[in-house]
Amino acid sequence: MELGDLEPDGSYRIALVPQARPQTDSDTTTSQKSTQATTEPNPPVTEGDHRTVEIETIGDQGDGIARVERGYVVIVPDTDPHERVEIEITSVAETVAFAEVVERYEHHE
Numbered sequence: 001m002e003l004g005d006l007e008p009d010g011s012y013r014i015a016l017v018p019q020a021r022p023q024t025d026s027d028t029t030t031s032q033k034s035t036q037a038t039t040e041p042n043p044p045v046t047e048g049d050h051r052t053v054e055i056e057t058i059g060d061q062g063d064g065i066a067r068v069e070r071g072y073v074v075i076v077p078d079t080d081p082h083e084r085v086e087i088e089i090t091s092v093a094e095t096v097a098f099a100e101v102v103e104r105y106e107h108h109e
Contacts, residue, residue, distance in 0.1 A: 044069035045097050049089040052105070055079045066099075074099050 045051070045068060055064035055076060064079030066087070073096045076087055087099035 043092050043094065043097065044072050045074065045089045045092055047089055047092055050086060050102060051089070051099075052084065052086045055081055055083045055085065057081055072097070076101060 051068060051074075053066035053068065053074065053076070055066050057065050058081055059065050059075065062077075064076040064081070064083065066074045066076055068074060074087065074089070075096060076085065076099050078101060079085060084105040085101045086103040086105070088102050089097050089099045091098040
């Protein structure tokens, strides 16, 4: 993630990332068990990847939302629901990636 100055009337993308709470002694045994059971593999995409996806819905900020392997969310601006597009991944976080449209396909091409 990058930090920078905000400009008036600018458009910005944000990602909400949960913050881990401090561990207490009573959490140690339970935490060790749950960490082993819930450790997720790395995101299924990397920056620069090209994918063909279908936009499932539109998010609260008006961007298209697609899902890839394991339900991983990819946010794609300037798309419509059910639109099929080729995308290039531009930014990857643990729970979400951002992409730009490379090519738009006719419906069910």
